[in-house]
Amino acid sequence: MWYKRTIPLLLVFAIGLAAFVQEFVPAHFSGRFREEITMWWRIVGGFGLFIGLYSLLHMHVFRVRRRTPGWGYSLFVFVGALAMVIVGLINEGYGPLIDAPKDVKGWFDWGYDHVMNPCAATIFSILAFFMASAAFRTFRARNLSAALLLAAALVVMFGRVPVSETVGSWFGESSFFPKLADALMKYPNLAAKRGIMLGISLGAIAQSLRILFGIERSYMGGGD
Amino acid sequence: MGEKIDTRQLLVVRRIIYLLVALAVIVPYLVKLPLPFAPLEDSRKVFDRVEALPAGSHVLISMDFDPSAEAELRPMANALLAHCFQKGLIPVVMTNWNTGLTLVDGICKEAAGKAGKISGKDWVFLGFRPGFTDLIVNMGENLKGAFTQDYYGKSTQGMGALAGVASLKNIDLIVNVAAGSTVEAWIAYAADRHKIPFAAGTTAVMAPDMYPWLNSGQMAGLLGGLRGAADYELLVRQPGDAAKGMQVQSVSHVLLIVLIVAANIRFFVGRRPAKRGA
Amino acid sequence: MESPEQPPLRRTIESGVMIALLAAFLVVSVLRHNLFGGPAHVKDSIGVIVAAALTLVMYSFLYRDNPMFKSAENLYVGVALGYQAVITWRESLRPEIFDAIVAAPTPEAMREALIHRSVPILLGFLLLTRLSRKYSWLSRYTYALMIGWGAGLGIVLTIDTYILQQLEAAAKPLQDGMLSGGAAAFSWPWWCDAGAVAGAVAVLVGTVCVLFYFFFSVRHGKAGSAVSKVGIWFLMISFGASYGYTVMGRLSLLIGRVRFLMFEWLKTSP
Numbered sequence: 001m002w003y004k005r006t007i008p009l010l011l012v013f014a015i016g017l018a019a020f021v022q023e024f025v026p027a028h029f030s031g032r033f034r035e036e037i038t039m040w041w042r043i044v045g046g047f048g049l050f051i052g053l054y055s056l057l058h059m060h061v062f063r064v065r066r067r068t069p070g071w072g073y074s075l076f077v078f079v080g081a082l083a084m085v086i087v088g089l090i091n092e093g094y095g096p097l098i099d100a101p102k103d104v105k106g107w108f109d110w111g112y113d114h115v116m117n118p119c120a121a122t123i124f125s126i127l128a129f130f131m132a133s134a135a136f137r138t139f140r141a142r143n144l145s146a147a148l149l150l151a152a153a154l155v156v157m158f159g160r161v162p163v164s165e166t167v168g169s170w171f172g173e174s175s176f177f178p179k180l181a182d183a184l185m186k187y188p189n190l191a192a193k194r195g196i197m198l199g200i201s202l203g204a205i206a207q208s209l210r211i212l213f214g215i216e217r218s219y220m221g222g223g224d
Numbered sequence: 225m226g227e228k229i230d231t232r233q234l235l236v237v238r239r240i241i242y243l244l245v246a247l248a249v250i251v252p253y254l255v256k257l258p259l260p261f262a263p264l265e266d267s268r269k270v271f272d273r274v275e276a277l278p279a280g281s282h283v284l285i286s287m288d289f290d291p292s293a294e295a296e297l298r299p300m301a302n303a304l305l306a307h308c309f310q311k312g313l314i315p316v317v318m319t320n321w322n323t324g325l326t327l328v329d330g331i332c333k334e335a336a337g338k339a340g341k342i343s344g345k346d347w348v349f350l351g352f353r354p355g356f357t358d359l360i361v362n363m364g365e366n367l368k369g370a371f372t373q374d375y376y377g378k379s380t381q382g383m384g385a386l387a388g389v390a391s392l393k394n395i396d397l398i399v400n401v402a403a404g405s406t407v408e409a410w411i412a413y414a415a416d417r418h419k420i421p422f423a424a425g426t427t428a429v430m431a432p433d434m435y436p437w438l439n440s441g442q443m444a445g446l447l448g449g450l451r452g453a454a455d456y457e458l459l460v461r462q463p464g465d466a467a468k469g470m471q472v473q474s475v476s477h478v479l480l481i482v483l484i485v486a487a488n489i490r491f492f493v494g495r496r497p498a499k500r501g502a
Numbered sequence: 503m504e505s506p507e508q509p510p511l512r513r514t515i516e517s518g519v520m521i522a523l524l525a526a527f528l529v530v531s532v533l534r535h536n537l538f539g540g541p542a543h544v545k546d547s548i549g550v551i552v553a554a555a556l557t558l559v560m561y562s563f564l565y566r567d568n569p570m571f572k573s574a575e576n577l578y579v580g581v582a583l584g585y586q587a588v589i590t591w592r593e594s595l596r597p598e599i600f601d602a603i604v605a606a607p608t609p610e611a612m613r614e615a616l617i618h619r620s621v622p623i624l625l626g627f628l629l630l631t632r633l634s635r636k637y638s639w640l641s642r643y644t645y646a647l648m649i650g651w652g653a654g655l656g657i658v659l660t661i662d663t664y665i666l667q668q669l670e671a672a673a674k675p676l677q678d679g680m681l682s683g684g685a686a687a688f689s690w691p692w693w694c695d696a697g698a699v700a701g702a703v704a705v706l707v708g709t710v711c712v713l714f715y716f717f718f719s720v721r722h723g724k725a726g727s728a729v730s731k732v733g734i735w736f737l738m739i740s741f742g743a744s745y746g747y748t749v750m751g752r753l754s755l756l757i758g759r760v761r762f763l764m765f766e767w768l769k770t771s772p
Contacts, residue, residue, distance in 0.1 A: 004639040004642070007643070007646075008642040008643060008645070009646070011643060011646040011647055011650060012646045012647075012653075016651065016653050018651075019653075019655040020654040020657060020658060023658040034361060034362075034364075034365055035362060035365035036618070037358075038355065038358040038359070038361045038362035038365070039362055039369065039370075039622065040622035040647075041355050041358035041622075041651070042354060042355040042358060042362055042370065042598065042622075043598045043599070043622035044644060045353075045359075046354050046590055046594030046595045046598060047595075047626035048354065048629060049590040050590060050630070051630065053583055053587050053590070054633060056579070056583055073569075073572045073573060075576075076574075076576035076579075076580055077577070077579050077580035077583065078580060080576070080577045080584060081580040081583045081584035081587070082580075082584065084585050085584045088584065088587075088591075096596075097596070097600065097605075099376075099377045099592075102329065102377075108588065109326055110545065110549055111581055111584075111585065112326045112327075112581075113549060114549035114553045115553070115577065115578070115581045116578060116581045116582050116585055117294070117327070117553070118554075118557045118560075118759075119556055119560060119574060119575070119578035119581075120290060120291040120323075120578065120582070121291050121292060121294055121557075121759055122557045122560035122561065123292070123560060123575070123578070124292045124293075124755050125752065125756040126561065127752045128476075128749075128753045129241070129246075129564055131748070131749055131752055132241050132244075132245045132479075132480055133237075133242065135484050135487075135749075136237070136483045136486075137234075139484050139488075140488055140491045141488055144735075145735065146738075148742065149741055149742040150484070151739075152740075152742025152743050152745075152746065153742040153743070153745040153749075154481055154484065154746070155746070156742070156745075156747060156750075157477045157480060157481055157746040157749055157750070158477065158478075158481060160448075161470065161473050161477045161478075162259040162260065162261035162470050162473075162474050163259055163477070163478060165259075165261050165262065166259055166260070174262075175262070178262075178264065181746075182264070184743055185435055185743055186435060186439070186701075187705055187708070188704070188735075188736050188740060188743075189432055189739060189740045189743045190435040190439050190705055190708075191704065191706075191708025191709045192736040192737045192740030192741075193432065193433055193436050194439075194668055194709045195708065195710075195712025195713045195736070195737075196716075196740075197436055197664060197668060198665060198669075198709070198713060199712075199713060199716045199717070200664075201660050201661075201664035201665050202665070204660055205657055205661065207653075208654070208657045208660075209653075209657070211649060211650070212650065212653050212654065219645045219649050220642050220646075221632070221642070239564075239565075242564050245756070249756055249760045250760055250764070253760070253761075253764060293755075294758060295754050295761075296751060296754045296755065296758075322593065323582060325589055325593065351593055352589065352594075353594060354594050357652070358651075358652075372602075373597065408664075412664070413659065416659075416667070417659070428751030428754060429748050429751040432740065432743045432744045432747050436668055436671070439671050440670070440671030442663070442667060449747065449750050450757070465761065469761070472757050473750065473754065476757075477750070477753070480749060
């Protein structure tokens with residue numbers, strides 16, 4: 001149906017063209033327009049965040065309803081979320097419509113500092129152990145490419161910590177290893193990263209054009 | 225293969241490695257190791273750029289990270305704020321990560337408290353607004369429209385710390401302390417667009433990706449990971465958690481290097497007889 | 503991972519160790535933290551103990567996946583979800599909609615806000631129809647406008663920031679060396695400038711080879727293979743550098759947690 005598919009496609013093209021063109025219009029004409037439109041997305045972004053959170057919650061509701069393996073753990077999701085929402089809305093007795101003074105930490109901040117913070121920090125730090133174990137078990141110079149990868153990794157790992165300067169000073173040049181790591185970062189690493197960046201950018205432009213011309217429509221979701 | 229080990233052995237090896245890693249991180253905190261180091265050139269460039277600003281300049285520091293990167297980026301943010309306060313600069317702090325809001329609030333209060341600076345007068349924490357790239361474009365037109373209030377509920381209109389700042393165009397330096405893809409957005413949508421000097425402090429994982437920006441001059445300097453934070457602490461003469469962490473980092477890196485080299489020696493030694501037999 | 507079916511003796515030993523560890527944790531926590539200070543002090547002390555417990559429970563995964571780890575993991579997801587929901591209200595919807603319109607200080611301010619904010623609020627509500635099967639097509643209007651804007655603006659900025667400026671940076675060091683009558687390349691100390699030019703050439707060659715490897719993935723001749731291979735070498739060195747930095751990053755995070763356990767929970771002096 002035209003209002004379900006054609007209008008969104010026309011809207012994409014029209015606003016995309018406007019966004020493109022306004023970049024070439026002097027700022028005193030285009031600035032106000034740019035400010036107004038981006039203010040829209042600032043507000044819509046708030047609704048978008050709620051959609052994301054709802055989807056996550058919905059996934060856990062689904063797990064509990066269907067009794068999928070490990071569904072019981074999803075109850076902890078509800079307990080954590082509900083506790084934070086309740087203390088957040090009570091807001092130290094000030095309610096949800098006004099700000100509580102932020103000079104004293106309340107229970108909402110307590111939940112952040114003592115539950116969310118340690119869990120987030122620890123989960124990512126566990127990877128240090130896995131990396132060490134995986135490196136020991138699989139990181140081998142089996143061929144030239146793998147040898148280059150391994151050598152670069154060792155140079156950077158050693159050259160970026162202070163012990164390399166102490167070791168270098170035993171041979172009369174404390175900055176030898178840091179400079180070696182620097183050279184590796186500033187020449188071969190730079191070249192490869194720039195190549196990747198240019199490749200991705202050309203791909204992103206192609207994708208943007210596909211969106212504007214209605215070839216790429218995945219953002220519309222399923223259905224007619 | 226010459227390296228075959230059964231599942232049980234694998235489990236034991238894995239647990240020994242875990243134990244060694246844990247010891248490599250704990251023991252250096254108990255034993256003092258004198259490991260001096262000189263700040264890297266890329267870190268010094270960030271320092272020099274901040275140092276060159278006259279007192280009263282506005283430095284927008286976007287702290288786009290959350291607790292998962294706190295260990296690396298908090299010391300960096302602390303040192304940056306300390307430097308700004310030492311120099312009489314005005315940090316305009318914000319975050320694009322809603323999960324980092326309370327954390328960034330704590331960082332600002334701690335640094336300002338140590339320096340005896342007043343919120344709204346000597347510094348401002350704008351808080352969080354959704355929109356990311358659109359928010360940056362919006363701030364490029366009207367900063368006080370994007371943030372009508374600071375995080376503490378004070379109106380940004382007429383705020384002393386934002387005197388003379390109508391939009392991003394009036395900012396003298398942007399520093400993005402980041403754990404995600406916000407660096408590229410700040411460069412494209414703010415720094416390049418309005419010709420504002422830009423520097424970044426990133427997690428170590430992101431640091432190698434920053435070299436094209438450094439080389440092109442679109443980024444004035446880079447603080448990469450805990451090492452970058454330690455460099456900055458040394459430069460502002462306030463050695464803290466990052467500088468202290470460097471000896472731990474050294475020991476743990478050496479452990480990993482030894483493990484990798486040992487495994488490779490074992491691999492090559494174990495491969496030789498198999499070749500002869502073939 | 504080991505088999506979930508453990509021999510009974512081993513299970514008993516593990517349970518015993520678990521109880522002993524829990525008891526040790528509680529004893530150490532009580533000894534190191536004064537739980538009888540005042541309400542604020544107790545709140546902080548309990549906070550540190552809870553944080554330490556969660557940290558250690560998370561690390562128990564290194565021994566084996568276990569119910570305590572899974573519970574803590576899910577609790578974290580829930581707390582993060584609740585935190586973000588409240589923050590979205592406090593930092594976005596309340597100031598942008600409620601404070602600006604419903605709690606506007608004057609009727610003029612309310613009228614002004616209504617004029618400017620009606621469209622985005624409508625678009626926001628249309629976005630919420632994504633949650634309904636029947637009306638989700640309405641959300642396409644909002645998505646179309648947002649994505650169209652991003653794509654149109656992105657094309658211009660990508661060309662400038664990511665492509666033109668990067669190409670300029672790739673060519674400029676060579677241009678500087680060559681156009682100054684060779685002065686830069688051959689001035690004293692000659693090896694220094696020649697080194698800079700060589701470095702710039704290496705970067706340019708590497709970039710071109712990497713791009714060649716990405717874009718010409720079809721089977722090519724000898725020369726093409728050689729260029730592609732050089733591209734792969736550059737990529738490998740770059741991945742190695744990234745690996746080195748990743749190790750640094752992950753260990754930094756571990757250092758952060760150890761610092762917390764040693765200096766905040768155990769209160770040892772640094």
